[in-house]
Structures are given as structure tokens and as C-alpha cells.
Amino acid sequence: MIPYPLSTGASCGDPNYFSFNCNTTSRQVSFIAPSGTYRVASIDPDTRTFLIQVNDKGNLRLNHSLPFDSTIPRNFSSEISTDEVEIVWKPPREPICNSSAYCNGWSHSTCKSARDGKRRCLCTFSYRWDGAMLKCRKEKWVTLLLIIGITSVSILCAISSVYIWHRNIAKRQENRKIDQRNRAQRMLNGEIHVQALIDLSEFKEEDEKGIDVPFFDLESILIATNNFSNENKLGEGGYGPVYKGKLPNGQEIAVKRLSRVSSQGLQEFKNEVAWRLWTDKKVLDIMDETLQDTCIANQFVKCVNIGLLCVQENPGDRPTMMNVIKMFDIETVNLPTPKRPAFFIGRDQSKATSSDQPESNNVLTNTLEGR
Template identity: 30%
Template sequence: MGWHKVKLYTSCAQRACSVSQKKNLLRAIIPVITATLMVIACCYSFYLRRRKVANEQESVNKKRNQGNIAFRLYDSERSVKDLIDSDLFREDDKKGIDVPFFNLKSILAATDYFSDTKKLGQGGFGPVYKGTFPGGQEIAIKRLSSGSGQGLEEFKNEVILIAKLQHRNLVRLLGYCIEGDEKMLLYEYMPNKSLDSFLFDRTLCVLLNWKIRFDIILGIAQGLLYLHQDSRLRIIHRDLKTSSVLLDEEMNPKISDFGLARMFGGKQTEATTTQVVGTYGYMSPEYALDGFFSVKSDAFSFGVVVLEVINGKKNTGFYQSEHVLSLLGYAWKLWIEGKALDLVDQTIRETCNADEFLRCVNVGLLCVQEDPSDCPTMSNVVFMLGSETATLSTPKQPAYVVRRSLSSATSSTTKPKSLNELKSTIDEGR
């Protein structure tokens, strides 16, 4: 009996000790759990607060960005411009290019190792070849001449600028290649080549009826308007001419050759250079004589192209035996005599719309006026060409009216005596 009491007492004591230990354990755990929960609550509260601040900042940034798009675009333009102005086109620069890289091996296979049968033409910076890739895709490949400083500049300009431009009247850059001394640009293939190959060929020009020519003029104007005003980057082409306008299978015009183009940032619309580059016959007088160029410089070149398209003759090769006049001067003479319709290319006389033709003559002469402040912007040009009811202003006498005489042409050491003579000399050099 005594033994059972001892055993019962011992059992009760053990249970009491166990309960006491559990209580002590709970006293120790509860603060830890409470502290942990408080830390979690604080972290979650901090997360919510940071998220709220982040959302508010994102909203502020969104509003700021919406109200300051021009600044962001200018910053983007500045980085592109820095790349273009750099001395070398480094390997790291490929990261900023928005078109694919083609290896030399694939290009050699596509052009039959640059076979003469694949050659489309020869430009100032190198030959252009037709390439056919697997699947039948046709691409025009411009192979820049090695060792040409201008070729390198053209390459950097085109591969960076054109990749960022998207418009139906601008040629599309599809890719590029840099391997060793080889630098190549890959464009969409234009089966009808350039505008000048049709316009100044007395056999092919008959394929350009009036409707096609008017659509070409309007398309070029719309392409320039995009470059000057509607694209993310404001571009001055600086070398617009009939040979830099390509024609697709439906004879739609596409502006190409951006090697001499200049990009403007922010609200900049004009600049000056000491190195005048471009093609004589299409250069505005303020650019040719003073190195000053702007959107009006492209407008001047466009005016020359318009007069060439409707007349069918090149400004550089124009000659009238009875008059020492440039094409611009001849167009002006007919205009002031009320005989502007006589400027029409004889091959389109039957298909010509007289009202549209006279509108083109008027716009062309407005664009080639001597003072750039008198010349219209491309937005005005597009409006005047596209509206049958638009009131067009009367043009003033254009630049480069009189060509240099034969006697003065033979005396290359004679210094021009006046600004007009200098302008005539430049015109003759075209």
C-alpha cells in the first residue's frame, strides 16, 4: 500500500513538472512568435508604402514623359549623333543597330561572289549588286569601296539613320555586314532601279505617263515631309536627286542614299558646314556658296527634281541653242511669258493633265527661288500639290537662271566678277 502511494506521488510530481515546462516553453516561444509577426507586418507595411510611392512616382514620370517627349527624343537623337560623329565604327556599336547582321559568306553566296551579272549599278561610294537568298528573297547590296573616308561616313549614316526611319516613300534597310575591310548595306530590292534610269532614257521615258510622274512627285514630297517633320529624327537629306529616288515594281518612289544626310536634334532646323558635299545641279545657292543648309535646302533640290520630271531633261545637261539658260531659267522664261505648258515632255503631252502640270511648274519654281525664306516648306508643298483649290503664290526669279557662256567656260583661271557669275559657274559645274 505504501509503495503505491509513493508511485502515485511520483507520477503526480512528474505531470506537474511537465506542465510547468510547457508553460515555460510557451512563455519563451510567444514573444518570439509575436516579434516575428511584428517584423513581417512591418515589412509588409514597408512594401505597401514603397509600392505606393513607386506607383505615384511612375504616374509622375508618365505625366512628365508625356509632357516632355521632345526632350526624350532629343536625348535619343543625341546618342545616335554621337555615334555617327565618332571616328570609328566599333564592334560595340552593333548593339545599337535595329537591323540584322549578315555574314560575308551568305552575301557571297547570294551574289555569286559579286558576279558582274549581278551588278545593278555603280554609285559614288561603290557598286550595288542584286542578291538572292534562300527562299528566293531578293535584296540590293551596296558594297562600299574600301579605303574611302566618305564611304565609311556614308555607311555609318545609313546603317544607323535609315534603320530608324519607316515610311512608304523611303527605301528600307534590311541588314548590314562588317567583316574585315568589307562594309555592306542590304536594302529592299527595287526592280525598276532609279528614277533617272527611266526619265532620261528616250526609250524608257515613254513608260512614265503623266499620272505616274505626278504620283512620283507627290510621293517624293511626302517622303521629305516625313524626314523633316514627322519622323522621330529630323533629317536633312542634302543629296536629293533623280538618281537617289528608287522605283518599286508599281513605280512608287522611295528616297535612298542617306550617306550625306544630317540629323538635327531638338528644335534645330538649320546648320552651317565648311565642307560642302552634294551634287551640283541640285544644291541650293546658300548651301553651295556659304555652306548653310536647312529643310529649305532639300526643298530646293525637290524643286529641281520636279522640273526635271515634268520636262524629261537633266538640269546639268540642259541646253537651248537660242538661249544661254539653265533648265530653271528656261522654265522661268516660259512662266513669265505665259507659256508654261511648253515645258512639258513631249512624250506625255497626250496624257498630261494641264491643271496638275501647271501646279507642278508653279511649285517647282517656288522651291528654287534664290532666297530660302521665299521657298515653301515641304508641308506647304504637299498641301499645294494635293489640293485642287489651294491658292499658290507667284514665284520670284529662281537661282541659277543663266548658264556660263562658252567663252567663260574655257577660261578656268578667270575669277567671277559677280555673285551671278559665280552662281553660273557653279551651275555649269553640275
């Protein structure tokens, strides 16, 4: 048996290598050349060579149109007069085929027309025919391209990951700075709002005389509440959070910080102060100290009572002007207990329990001692 592409017939091997004859009786292979037929001593498919025996090596002639060539002749034994000549064959082209089924034995190939006009088992894309190995081999540039591509994608993914990581960190830091600036701006706006409220220049002369409430500058309030720290926060009021504070003299105070969206103004603030003093039964604290010696306590309490009735949240609970006049005209009238003023947000006064309503002040019929 001789290896491919050497051929002993039209149906064996490659037709271009049809230069051999096989004696089926003696199983002797012969090489046919223009100078004669020579016995083949051995065939080495790894080196693509075979040895032929010649009587006179000078008479050996080869057909140079065929893929065979001779090497340096060798004499293996001085006792034998027969010379052996080594013949090498060139790597073959793709196998000739007449149907796709013939190429099934050749991996990664398909039967197509070649440049020489013959149908051959041509290698598929990214594969190249290797005549020495007699098979279709993956082209090195494809492997190299895959390695470069995978490496490039890996590097790109690593760079992208690092970039996204740094960008997210920078974005979080920027968002943190923006949040801090927003908090500082909200605090500044709140402080400006509070400052506008407590600034004495905003009070009219009658406002300053109408209620005896101590005023503090913004710096004192910030010091007392530790810059409105969360540790000092007591809860949420109708118009903003309430903070615990301590004055330099050690007195503890509660400070309401109006929220930015708060619509509470000076009038509502005075209503709230009046309501707190009313519910704490300290109505006379509303009075200016300079008037306590000349003011009639019952009449003062009556005025506060009527005033709180007129600012109740539910308009239906407020007295008419005619009723207000009657309240002032009748000295011994038992006035109703007022409900909370309108500045309390989100409370349905019609559903308030009796515990939310302060008891009627008996000072309307009894004489109160001024302080």
C-alpha cells in the first residue's frame, strides 16, 4: 500500500502522481520514469521520499513536469553493485473530487471548482490547505486575530470597568457635594426666613407694643440649638421642626424653625403664641407688663377669648360681627371656648376630641390678680 498522493491508478491517489505500478502477485511497487521502470525499495511519507534501485544511476531521467525530483544518490553497500536513488515528491494540492461526499474524509473542506478548472476539496473560510500535513489547517492569522481580539476586548472591559468605577465615585462625590450645598442653601433660606420674621425692623410700632414676646438674633438661636442639630430636634410642628435650645443663662427653650415652604407669617406666629398661653392658662402673660397695673384682667381675658374665637380654623365656628358686638356689650356673657387657630395644618377641627379643647376660663366671671 502506497501513501497519498502517490497513485497506481485513476481511482487511487492524486492523478498528478500516477507514476507507480503495483504487481498484485508479488506485491512489488515500481516507479515509472521516462528512462525506465525501477523497483521501489522503500517509501517514507513523513519526509515525502522513496528509494528506487537503479543499475546505472547515470541513465536515470525524470519527467520534470511531474512533481518528482531526485536527491544525491547513495550506495548502501559496497558489496552490492545496485545503486539506490532517493526521490522526493512535492506537496500535493487539494484532493480532486467529483462530489461533496468525496470531501467528507477531508475535514473543513468542500467540493468546489479550483483555479486550474478542476473540482477540488477546497478548505473552508479561515482554513488553509497544508500539503505536507495533507489537511486543512486553521490559518495562523485567524488564531492571532482571535488572540488579539480577546486580549483587546479584555483590556477594553478592564479599562471601561475602571473608568465607570472612577466615574461613579466622582459622581457620588459630586452628588454628595451638591446635597451638602443644597442642605446649606436650605438652611440659609430657612435662616433668612427666620431672620426676616424676627427682625425688629419688620415689626410695625403697633406690633412691638401689641405683644410682649422676647426676641433673639439669629446667631443666638443657632448657638442655643447647636445649629439646629438633629440631637436637639424635639419633633415636627405645623410649619416646621421644633428644636430644644439652651440660652447662655442656662434657661431651656423650644425653637420652631419655619420650613422653606412655610407660609406662616407674623400674624399667624402671634396667634400661635396667644393660643399656647391660652391653653397653658397664662393669658395675662400676653399683656404688656406696663399695662398690668391699669388693665382690668377680666376685660383683657374676654378680649383674648373673643379674638381666638374669630381666628378659628373652621369659618363656621367663627362668630359673626353681630355676635362679636353682643359679646362685648354684655358684661356677664359666658363665652364659648375657642378651638385651635387656623395655622394648625392637617387637623380637622370638627373631629377634635374634647380633650383637645381647653376648659372654659373662669376668669370671665372672677377677678384675676395681675402679676
